Amino acid sequence: MFKHWKNITIYKLSREADLTDLEDKKKMILFTPCGSQDMAKFGFVSPFGDNSEVIAMHGNGFILVEAKRETKILPPPVIQRAIQEKIEKLEQEQARKLKKTEKDSLKDEVLHSLLPRAFSKFSVIQAIYDGSTKRIYINASARQAEDMLALMRKSLGSLPVVPLSVENPIELTLTDWVRDGSAPEVVY
Known part of the structure; x- marks a missing residue:
């Protein structure tokens, strides 16, 4: 109280x-x-x-x-690591480097995937x-x-x-x- x-x-x-x-x-x-x-x-x-x-x-x-x-709570290193993993995966699948706009859009996608598991x-x-x-x-x-x-x-x-x-x-x-x-x- x-x-x-x-x-x-x-x-x-x-x-x-x-x-x-x-x-x-x-x-x-x-x-x-x-x-x-x-x-x-x-x-x-x-x-x-x-x-x-x-x-x-x-x-x-x-x-x-x-x-x-x-x-x-989503610590920035966790977000950055998840973004980096996603970028590496997509670059290997597509056999090319991703553009900056594509990388920026991944941040929102990763954030939405991490939110349900956040403390x-x-x-x-x-x-x-x-x-x-x-x-x-x-x-x-x-x-x-x-x-x-x-x-x-x-x-x-x-x-x-x-x-x-x-x-x-x-x-x-x-x-x-x-x-x-x-x-x-x-x-x-």
Whole structure:
């Protein structure tokens, strides 16, 4: 269910928006596993696990949502080796060198033949909307957080957010504290 958050990206709503639709399963883009020819899939899942129908946890003005991404893993050396084997086989059968356009078309063919056997990597991103501060907290890197926001926008239709910024960067504040010996006794 709830994981320890190691990386947090914070956004603030730039104007009023209704995020209560996050609780409406019919409007949400739900996660479905990759098909045999899909490279990746991304969608919302229940924060309570696979056996739960609840798509968002709501309480005390907070809404928790969770999204899952499945990505097929095809290491480049495996793809290159399969392409090279296919090129060598065709060149022997046809007794000629293949043109560049023919070699390029083989890459797609090889990719489609390898995809059904590829391993899948799964990752989960959690986001919490705080109704009192109008902030969205996402447990992910900036790129993954943008993916989560894009998924929320697709589901909600609109999500006007801006990254949270501070007046003084934390690096400068901490440096000043150390240099001047002026650190406060209690840091919240």
